[in-house]
Structure formats: C-alpha cells, structure tokens
Amino acid sequence: MVYRVGLLGLGTVGTGVVQMLQQPQHPLLQAVEIAAVGVRSLDKPRQVRIPPERLTTNLEQIVSDPEIDAVIELMGGLEPARSLILKAIDHGKPVITANKAVIARHGEEIFQAAAQAGVAVLLEAAVGGGIPIVQALQHSLRASRIQAVWGIVNGTTNFILSQMAQQGSSFAEALAQAQARGYAEADPSADVEGWDAADKIAILAGLAFGVAVPREAIPCEGIRNISSTDIRYAREWGYTFKLLAIAQRAAAQGSETVLDVRVHPTLLPVTHPLANVHGVDNAVWVQGDPLGQVVLAGPGAGQGPTASAVVGDLLTLRAHLQTGAYLPNPLWGFFGRAAALLPLAELESEFYVRVLAQDQPGVMGAIGTCFGRHRVSLESITQKECHQEQAEIVILTHTVREADCRQALAEIQQLPQVAAIPSLFRVLR
Amino acid sequence: MVYRVGLLGLGTVGTGVVQMLQQPQHPLLQAVEIAAVGVRSLDKPRQVRIPPERLTTNLEQIVSDPEIDAVIELMGGLEPARSLILKAIDHGKPVITANKAVIARHGEEIFQAAAQAGVAVLLEAAVGGGIPIVQALQHSLRASRIQAVWGIVNGTTNFILSQMAQQGSSFAEALAQAQARGYAEADPSADVEGWDAADKIAILAGLAFGVAVPREAIPCEGIRNISSTDIRYAREWGYTFKLLAIAQRAAAQGSETVLDVRVHPTLLPVTHPLANVHGVDNAVWVQGDPLGQVVLAGPGAGQGPTASAVVGDLLTLRAHLQTGAYLPNPLWGFFGRAAALLPLAELESEFYVRVLAQDQPGVMGAIGTCFGRHRVSLESITQKECHQEQAEIVILTHTVREADCRQALAEIQQLPQVAAIPSLFRVLR
Numbered sequence: 001m002v003y004r005v006g007l008l009g010l011g012t013v014g015t016g017v018v019q020m021l022q023q024p025q026h027p028l029l030q031a032v033e034i035a036a037v038g039v040r041s042l043d044k045p046r047q048v049r050i051p052p053e054r055l056t057t058n059l060e061q062i063v064s065d066p067e068i069d070a071v072i073e074l075m076g077g078l079e080p081a082r083s084l085i086l087k088a089i090d091h092g093k094p095v096i097t098a099n100k101a102v103i104a105r106h107g108e109e110i111f112q113a114a115a116q117a118g119v120a121v122l123l124e125a126a127v128g129g130g131i132p133i134v135q136a137l138q139h140s141l142r143a144s145r146i147q148a149v150w151g152i153v154n155g156t157t158n159f160i161l162s163q164m165a166q167q168g169s170s171f172a173e174a175l176a177q178a179q180a181r182g183y184a185e186a187d188p189s190a191d192v193e194g195w196d197a198a199d200k201i202a203i204l205a206g207l208a209f210g211v212a213v214p215r216e217a218i219p220c221e222g223i224r225n226i227s228s229t230d231i232r233y234a235r236e237w238g239y240t241f242k243l244l245a246i247a248q249r250a251a252a253q254g255s256e257t258v259l260d261v262r263v264h265p266t267l268l269p270v271t272h273p274l275a276n277v278h279g280v281d282n283a284v285w286v287q288g289d290p291l292g293q294v295v296l297a298g299p300g301a302g303q304g305p306t307a308s309a310v311v312g313d314l315l316t317l318r319a320h321l322q323t324g325a326y327l328p329n330p331l332w333g334f335f336g337r338a339a340a341l342l343p344l345a346e347l348e349s350e351f352y353v354r355v356l357a358q359d360q361p362g363v364m365g366a367i368g369t370c371f372g373r374h375r376v377s378l379e380s381i382t383q384k385e386c387h388q389e390q391a392e393i394v395i396l397t398h399t400v401r402e403a404d405c406r407q408a409l410a411e412i413q414q415l416p417q418v419a420a421i422p423s424l425f426r427v428l429r
Numbered sequence: 430m431v432y433r434v435g436l437l438g439l440g441t442v443g444t445g446v447v448q449m450l451q452q453p454q455h456p457l458l459q460a461v462e463i464a465a466v467g468v469r470s471l472d473k474p475r476q477v478r479i480p481p482e483r484l485t486t487n488l489e490q491i492v493s494d495p496e497i498d499a500v501i502e503l504m505g506g507l508e509p510a511r512s513l514i515l516k517a518i519d520h521g522k523p524v525i526t527a528n529k530a531v532i533a534r535h536g537e538e539i540f541q542a543a544a545q546a547g548v549a550v551l552l553e554a555a556v557g558g559g560i561p562i563v564q565a566l567q568h569s570l571r572a573s574r575i576q577a578v579w580g581i582v583n584g585t586t587n588f589i590l591s592q593m594a595q596q597g598s599s600f601a602e603a604l605a606q607a608q609a610r611g612y613a614e615a616d617p618s619a620d621v622e623g624w625d626a627a628d629k630i631a632i633l634a635g636l637a638f639g640v641a642v643p644r645e646a647i648p649c650e651g652i653r654n655i656s657s658t659d660i661r662y663a664r665e666w667g668y669t670f671k672l673l674a675i676a677q678r679a680a681a682q683g684s685e686t687v688l689d690v691r692v693h694p695t696l697l698p699v700t701h702p703l704a705n706v707h708g709v710d711n712a713v714w715v716q717g718d719p720l721g722q723v724v725l726a727g728p729g730a731g732q733g734p735t736a737s738a739v740v741g742d743l744l745t746l747r748a749h750l751q752t753g754a755y756l757p758n759p760l761w762g763f764f765g766r767a768a769a770l771l772p773l774a775e776l777e778s779e780f781y782v783r784v785l786a787q788d789q790p791g792v793m794g795a796i797g798t799c800f801g802r803h804r805v806s807l808e809s810i811t812q813k814e815c816h817q818e819q820a821e822i823v824i825l826t827h828t829v830r831e832a833d834c835r836q837a838l839a840e841i842q843q844l845p846q847v848a849a850i851p852s853l854f855r856v857l858r
Contacts (some may be wrong), residue, residue: 025574026639026760124569130720132561132569139748140553140561140741145454210455273726276705290445290733291559297702297724304719306853312569315760319568330457331748417836 004035016307031203098125104199120328124315130305133354144288148248155280156191193222201245211339433464438503445736527554549757551742559734573717577677584709585620622651630674640768718777774832785854
C-alpha cells in the first residue's frame with residue numbers, strides 16, 4: 001500500500017529528503033510516495049524532479065488533505081510552521097520535523113495536541129543532524145537516571161572556535177571564514193549568540209529529564225567576547241574553549257526537579273571527550289547512573305546528515321505502522337511538567353577571569369582581597385604579559401557561587417589600579 | 430497491569446538489572462515485576478534481595494511458564510542459552526539478551542523463530558555495553574546506505590593496547606595489569622585472540638547491512654604479536670595500534686552483497702576518531718551515504734552500562750506493548766540472506782612490516798626487489814635500530830593485494846640476509 005507523505009519546504013534538507021526517497025535504502029521506504037510538496041515559489045529551479053502538479057504554494061491544503069498520510073515539516077522558524085504542524089496533527093497526521101525552534105518554544109503545545117490526537121511527532125533531525133541522539137535519549141538511555149547532557153550542538157560556532165584555536169585567528173576573521181564557506185549566515189546572530197544551541201538544549205533536556213524546559217528562561221551567552229588572548233591563556237592551563245549547551249540536575253529542592261540549563265562559552269580540559277570535537281562537527285555527552293558516560297558525535301548539520309535523520313524518522317514511523325499499533329510510541333518525546341531552572345546567580349562553578357590593571361606592586365593583593373571578601377577562593381592568580389605599563393592578570397577560581405564572583409568583580413572594577421575586566425568565562429571539568 | 434519478567438542468570442549484569450528494576454527510573458518500568466530468576470545455585474550469597482521462592486535452578490520452567498511475560502537471558506555462552514531462548518520464543522515470549530556469542534552464531538535461527546512466533550528479540554546489551562549502537566543501526570542510521578562500521582568493541586584488548594602505548598609495557602605486563610584489575614579473565618583467549626570482537630562485528634554487520642554474516646568465516650587475528658617496538662615505530666609515523674572490528678562493503682560482485690568483515694590489530698592514524706578511545710572504553714564509527722561519519726563511544730562493558738542497555742530494551746518493549754501493536758517492530762534485528770565475505774587474500778590494504786636482517790649493504794635493495802616482483806609498491810622502507818649487527822627494517826606499503834604482500838614476504842623470508850619477519854599488520858586511514 002502506498003504511503004503518501006506531504007513535504008513542507010523544499011530547501012537544502014527537503015531536496016536531500018526527496019533524493020533519499022527517490023532511491024530508498026530500506027524496503028519499508030519503497031512504498032513511500034512524495035504526494036505533495038509545499039513551496040514558496042513554483043518557478044524556482046530545483047535540483048530534484050518533482051511532477052509539477054505535486055508542487056503547491058498552498059501549504060494549508062497539504063496538512064488537511066485526507067489523501068496525505070504523514071507530514072514532513074522542513075520550513076524552519078516559528079510561524080507558519082507551528083500552525084501547520086498543529087493543523088496536521090488535528091487532521092490525524094503524524095509529523096516529522098527538523099525544526100528545533102518550533103519544538104523548543106512550542107513543543108509542549110505540539111506534543112499535547114499529538115497525544116490527544118493519538119499521532120506521532122518525530123524530531124531526530126531537530127538536534128545534532130545525523131547523530132542519533134534523540135532516539136537514544138528517548139529509548140535506551142532513558143532506563144538510567146540521566147544526570148547531565150552536555151553538547152556541542154552548533155557547528156558554526158564550533159568551526160569558529162576551532163579556527164581561532166588552530167589558526168590563531170580573531171573572532172571576526174574566523175566568522176568571515178565561516179561565512180565564506182557557507183557555515184555562517186550573513187546575520188550570524190542565531191548561531192554566535194547561542195540561540196540555536198539554546199533551542200537544542202531545551203529539547204535535549206526535555207527528552208533526558210522528561211520535563212518541559214522553558215526556552216526563554218535558559219541563560220544564553222554567545223562567543224563574540226572570546227579573544228585569541230583568552231584562547232592562548234586557556235591552552236597554557238590545559239583548557240580549550242567550546243560553546244557548550246549544558247543541562248544537568250541541580251541539587252534537588254524538595255520534590256521538584258530543578259535543572260541547571262545554560263549555553264555559554266566554556267573552558268573545557270583538553271582531555272574531555274568534547275574537547276576534541278573540531279570544525280562543524282557536533283557531539284553530545286550524556287552521563288547517567290548506572291549508564292556511565294556516553295558520547296555521540298558526528299555531522300551536526302548539512303543536507304545529507306539532516307536528510308538522513310528525517311528519513312530515519314520516516315523509517316521508524318513506517319515500521320511502527322507495520323506492527324498494528326494504533327497509538328504512537330509513548331517514548332516519542334512527550335515532555336512532562338515544566339522544570340524549574342536554577343538561576344545563574346546560584347550556579348556553583350569555577351571561573352576564568354582576565355583583568356587589565358596597572359603594573360604596580362600591590363595590585364594582585366588588592367584583587368585577591370576583593371575576591372576573598374566575597375568568599376571567592378582562588379586556584380591561581382597570575383600576572384601575564386605586560387603592555388605599556390598595563391598588566392594582564394588571569395585568575396582561575398575554585399568552585400564558587402556565581403553571584404559571589406560577580407559581586408567581587410564589580411568591586412574589583414572599582415579599584416583605582418584596574419582598567420578593565422575584558423573576560424569572564426566558566427570552567428567545567 | 431503487572432508485567433512479569435523471568436531472568437536467566439544472576440551474575441554481575443543480572444544483579445545490575447535487578448537493582449535498576451527495584452528503583453525504576455521510568456514510569457513504564459514501574460509495573461515490571463521480577464517473577465522468577467534462574468540461577469545455578471540457590472545458596473550463593475546475593476547482593477540483591479529476591480524472595481527465595483522466586484529463585485530457581487529450573488531454567489526450562491521459566492521459559493515455558495505461562496505466567497511469565499518476557500525473558501531476559503544473561504547467562505552468556507552458547508548452550509543452554511540458545512535452547513532456552515528458542516523455547517521462550519516458542520512459548521510466545523519476547524526475549525532480551527546480552528549474549529553476543531549466541532546471537533553471532535545462532536542469530537539467524539533465533540530471529541527466524543522469533544519472526545514466525547511474532548515475538549521480539551532485543552539485544553542492545555550484546556554489543557558495546559551502554560553505547561546505544563544497536564538501536565541506532567536498527568532505526569535512524571538505516572535510512573542511509575551504510576558503507577562501513579568500524580569498532581573498538583573489546584574493552585580488555587583496548588585497555589592492554591592503551592597500557593602498552595602509554596606506559597611502554599610489554600603485552601604480557603599489560604595483560605597482567607588487566608587481569609589484576611578484573612578486566613581480563615584467567616584465560617584471556619576470547620578477548621586477546623579477537624573472538625569476542627568477531628562475535629560483535631558479526632552482529633553489527635548484520636544490523637548495518639541487513640544480512641546474516643557467517644561468524645566462522647570472519648578472519649580474526651589477536652593482539653599477542655604486537656610488541657612495544659611496533660607501537661613505538663607506529664607512533665613515529667603518526668599511527669596508533671587498535672584492535673579493530675571492521676565491516677564494510679567490498680566492491681559489488683554482480684547483484685550479491687560482498688562484505689569485507691575482519692578483526693585484527695590495525696595501525697590507525699592518531700587523528701582518526703577511534704584512535705583516541707582509551708582504556709576499557711568502546712566506540713563504533715559508522716560511515717554512510719548521505720549520513721557521513723558518526724561515532725558512538727562509551728563504556729563497552731561492566732555491570733552498570735550493560736544493565737542499563739538491558740533495562741533500556743525492556744523499556745522499549747514495554748512502550749511497544751502500550752501502542753496496541755500485535756507484531757514486533759520489523760526493524761528489530763531480523764537478519765536477511767547470508768552475505769558473502771571477501772577472502773582475506775583479495776583484500777586491498779596498506780601494510781606495516783618489520784623485518785630483522787643482517788646489517789649489510791644491499792639488504793634493503795633485495796627486500797625492495799622482492800616486493801616489486803609481486804606488485805607491492807612501497808611508501809617507505811626504513812632501517813631502524815641495529816642490535817648486534819642485526820638491523821630492524823620497517824616497511825610501509827601503499828594499498829596492495831594481501832595475497833601479493835604475503836607472497837613477497839614468503840620470498841623475503843628466504844633471503845639469506847633475512848633472519849625473521851616478526852611483524853605484519855594492516856594499516857587503515
């Protein structure tokens with residue numbers, strides 16, 4: 001029996017999906033027919049052959065067409081993607097999506113609608129491209145008590161940081177290289193500000209901890225402020241800079257699950273499994289009890305890997321339908337009640353701080369005293385290079401409360417000998 | 430409704446499974462009851478509390494008991510595991526197993542029986558411990574055309590090789606350390622001869638390529654012959670030694686799928702993702718089209734990780750049953766028709782060869798001439814250290830036919846200046 005899918009969007013990933021379905025690798029995909037493709041313009045030249053009568057600009061029609069068995073949403077963005085997904089669900093159609101933004105912000109609404117309608121929503125392609133992290137978190141790894149999920153989930157920023165580390169480039173130079181290679185967009189904000197990574201960690205945290213993570217509440221810092229100086233100093237101490245998306249259990253507060261979820265540049269020991277993920281690759285590190293530590297790594301974006309994940313979901317869906325199931329698999333991504341997030345001020349972390357100060361006796365003492373006054377104990381305070389009587393002082397703290405560290409820095413900023421505090425980054429081990 | 434499982438075996442992993450089920454992490458596991466545990470001795474002290482009336486030495490009874498909903502086989506070995514699994518299937522019970530040996534050698538029989546009976550057989554724990562590689566190969570990654578699966582799938586040998594590389598130990602010293610830490614058994618043959626890895630690659634190849642791989646036909650070389658000298662020389666050229674389990678498509682011969690499946694020590698560039706997997710960790714590298722390259726890494730054995738994979742399968746099974754399905758998922762590991770394996774003689778590979786010869790003018794020329802006569806082109810031939818007028822000559826070949834290389838070596842062995850050829854290893858990039 002023919003299985004008729006409707007595609008919303010025929011960009012890079014959509015084209016890849018059509019190519020894969022035109023040469024199906026698995027017998028269960030052979031009966032799949034691309035019955036309709038919703039596009040913005042009918043006249044645009046395409047790299048794949050689709051019968052013209054199957055192309056339409058009427059996307060609403062696809063999601064409500066009774067002849068369509070399943071909808072694959074590859075448009076990206078919040079609207080009209082959200083409304084079309086909800087309408088497809090409303091019409092009893094399972095949905096496969098690669099749209100991290102819409103799941104991160106409207107996942108709860110979408111999964112609730114799907115549960116009520118009794119249809120599946122699959123999203124392997126929304127995080128980590130070809131890396132099968134979504135399915136792993138939904139099934140096998142869920143038997144353990146997951147403690148932490150850390151990810152390098154944005155290829156653009158990982159490329160930029162890799163270039164800066166390997167070539168000694170500045171952020172601006174590395175960004176220009178990423179743009180030249182098509183890894184970064186003309187407006188790179190969603191990547192370099194960490195918003196894309198925050199979307200993805202909201203989804204991974206939802207899967208790993210079975211909760212709904214409020215996307216807007218995730219603290220998010222980008223990589224614009226990392227200088228090649230910081231990268232050099234970090235390396236001297238055995239650290240590398242990565243834009244990490246972090247989700248982990250915070251200390252339990254009563255019966256409530258409190259999660260520590262955040263996205264920011266992080267100093268990671270060069271021996272950490274995530275430290276050796278270079279270029280546009282992505283990787284997700286999962287720590288669970290009694291699972292231990294597992295890492296999944298690979299191409300986090302791009303036509304082939306992302307299309308592979310989309311078609312993998314279609315295969316999963318087809319197989320599911322062959323079993324006589326009349327309900328979606330309960331492990332497929334229904335997020336539970338909302339999680340409380342740990343406020344950043346209450347975070348306990350180690351910090352890397354770089355201070356510019358006059359090269360005078362007593363300045364290190366003055367800085368150390370400020371830290372001490374705010375219960376910030378230090379692992380090291382080192383005077384580095386000196387330019388025109390200005391000294392660079394680099395500090396590594398022990399594990400301290402973030403609020404304490406920031407109060408100490410506010411005071412240090414006021415010291416007469418201190419010119420500026422250009423860098424403050426968190427350190428993870 | 431209570432879901433009653435019968436456990437066959439209460440060793441390390443069985444104990445871990447009981448502990449996890451006594452503190453279930455997922456709501457779907459809360460209704461699971463350990464109704465019976467088959468053991469060899471009723472009197473042995475146990476680390477978990479099981480009501481004595483549920484312990485039995487009558488394993489046949491468990492697999493035929495109409496009150497038991499599913500069977501978890503954790504005995505290992507071929508018999509009676511095979512017969513008990515088949516009997517459980519025959520009685521309509523789904524089976525979860527961590528037994529790589531029985532699946533590698535009797536997988537076809539077991540999956541055929543399961544298909545006929547319409548029950549599931551799940552085996553995440555059989556390969557890679559807590560690494561969710563089985564499910565990934567069954568579902569998401571299967572949408573791509575898999576080209577190659579390379580794995581470090583035996584933790585004992587990876588520990589030994591890591592010790593040899595990092596400490597400069599001999600094989601015997603490193604093996605003794607592995608035994609002292611409980612990583613290697615008193616008779617370490619199954620690990621160090623590569624038999625365990627061959628079981629696992631037979632399973633991974635079956636999953637990745639949808640074929641039955643004849644376990645006995647897999648060429649298998651262990652790590653006993655690797656010397657610290659070879660490890661040192663390899664490092665000078667930027668290579669590290671790993672016991673790789675390899676399964677990849679060979680050139681198509683007509684319509685038949687010909688697979689290149691083998692287990693042997695391999696020189697791998699230090700930049701390869703598998704080169705940085707150290708100690709008892711496992712990792713599997715999958716290359717597919719259009720997927721690209723994906724690596725899954727983590728604890729390949731041990732109580733917690735393996736129990737986590739077993740309970741993950743139980744979770745998968747429970748979820749499946751909640752959907753109203755009356756057939757097992759067709760992606761769950763039914764191997765297709767038998768694959769033809771490429772004979773090792775026809776393999777095209779690069780080789781590392783170490784020759785002991787008299788330190789005389791002309792010996793390098795004589796060796797080079799022998800290689801040339803057999804169409805073995807060389808990348809480099811280098812005279813290394815010299816002991817008591819005996820020179821060590823190390824050769825790296827270009828990609829050549831294995832049969833040609835071996836014929837050349839048989840001839841080199843006969844050269845009057847050549848004392849021995851202690852090392853011949855394959856090189857992969």
